[in-house]
Amino acid sequence: MTARVLVGVKRVIDYAVKIRVKPDNTGVVTDGVKHSMNPFCEIAVEEAVRLKEKKLVQEVVAVSCGPQQVQETIRTALAMGADRGIHVEVSGKDYDSLGPLQVSKILAALAKKEEASLIILGKQAIDDDCNQTGQMTAALLDWPQGTFASELVIEGDKVKVVREIDGGLETIKLNMPVVVTADLRLNTPRYATLPNIMKAKKKKIANMKPGDLGVDMTSRVEVLRVDEPPQRQAGVKVESVEDLVSKLKEAGRI
């Protein structure tokens, strides 16, 4: 039986919120805005918890990187059934420039420290849409990766992953230890119930800093500017085909 699953959970602006760009164009407004667990991370947690319920893994550890508030996100994972949490404290400028490279270095270090044999992550975060952390983590650990998983089956010391790809579905078999990233159809995550939220309060969340793991937080990416997408312009009605053709020519389209 596989000992330990590491699940990464990211705190992001809730999917239902209308995003607004800050007036100084340095980013989006986050103050006072509802945040919640990245939907793909919810799916990852759900998959890990199901594996534990099927007794295929012994322990599920939820990890999040960020300031104090990410503890709420870890608590949600605990309420869904994770056993314990790890909060890697990142704040201020480091948090502003936190991206897949630093997170994957942290996850790789933790995977070694915790002797995890399976890492499940969401395929991407809904705020940056990077879709890189899983792949980078696997590369740093030199582990195989099963990304965009819509099905995950543990078979002894191997893992069978069905991947959603452009042409359809691809089934691959990977030797553990392995990194898997969750796609939308992997499962439907459970809602945390009150009794489970109460129980989660008693579960442990360990605190540490990137330095404790020997991770360098320097970012190689600098955000220059954030802009809203261009406003949609009103359409124009035309009376005849000739009119349409001449308008298209005017606009340089034909």
Place this chain on the structure above:
Amino acid sequence: SKLQPRTLSALRAVAGDEGVCVGAALREQHGRDESVHRCRPPDVVVFPRCVEEVSALAKICHHHRLPIIPFGTGTGLEGGVGALKGGVCFSLRKMDQVLDLHQEDFDVTVEPGVTRKGLNSYLRDTGLWFPVDPGADASLCGMAATSASGTNAVRYGTMRENVLNLEVVLADGTVFCTAGRGRRPRKTSAGYNLTNLFVGSEGTLGLLTKATLRLYGLPESTVSAVCSFPSVQAAVDSTVQVLQAGVPIARIEFLDDVMIDACNRFNSLSYPIMPTLFLEFHGSSRSLEEQVTITEEITRENSGSDFSWAEDEETRAQLWKARHDAWYAALALRPGCKAYSTDVCVPLSRLPQIIVETKQDLITNNLTGPIAGHVGDGNFHCIMVLNPEDPEEVKRVHEFTERLARRALAMDGTCTGEHGVGLGKRALLREELGPLAMEVMQGLKATLDPKNLMNPGKVL
């Protein structure tokens, strides 16, 4: 548009240029709901962004004697949003914030643009939910305005039991809170129950711009079950006994043989074509075991057969698929037709009789009307499938629904259990309440809306 240019300017000065629309497509969209009543577009649609704008816009309408039609999601079933006398439709969808969630107190306040599913998604990591479920993803304030109910009213109640406070804007722009601003005690005996005066008022007394709602803990586990019965009587007897046994059943839905047959065809299922109960239980795993055992025993004692149940989500969804798709299954019986749902509600003990008499009426008059009902409340719907272009059929259906309503009234019931009076049941309301109660209602209406601007032509 029938509106004067300076009236439109006045509206624009409050709601902004984008907040005032006279385009035909948008007006038509706001002149219809999901009923069979034809579209009655307003003269203009306004989109206020806050209660101050709602109040200022209402004052303008009040000054110019323009009808005010509140609009949530347009998912009503009784033609409540039709602008019979034209006027100004107040689409409240831009006011879409969840305000003030108090987890330990189990309450939350929402603006009218927040829908039922939107709120439950917002609450998803708190362990709480708002259980009133009328099917559609309706605006919660719209649900308050129509006193909506749903499949789990038998355990969690209807909007009447679950609205703690409302912020209301009257036709003259007055803004007030029915239970006092910001107040949210779980119970109160302070003054007249204004909150429940506005719950179910269908936009005829004021606009609802905030609702404070009662929340519940999400069930730890859920079990769904299905069971067939040899007769309507057996199914209803089982329902009564389950309730009497103290089983805190969450949903208990009845489908008649015609409805089951339609569902079988629509989803390629093979339920026995008999009166059927769909049940749902909420609770801890241990209590669920007990609930299901007691219920199975009761159904067996009433000659129930094919009792099947499931706990995991995928199988539960499969079991309940028939009930979920009932509306579409009914429509599929006669492609190209529309559907109208009746909505009577009677005391439980009278349910078998009214369903049997109604089924006979349907057969005698050659009407398509599969039945689905919230049998734990004594409420059932005949989904009348009809060709709206055939005046003779329309007439037959209309007469049938009148007979059904009167049948329910004769059994101490109501002509509308959850959909509201809207446009089509005003005469029946008069029969149901009697002239004296109607006079009291007219008096209240005259006090709160003396110019009769709030959604004229509805309810009264």
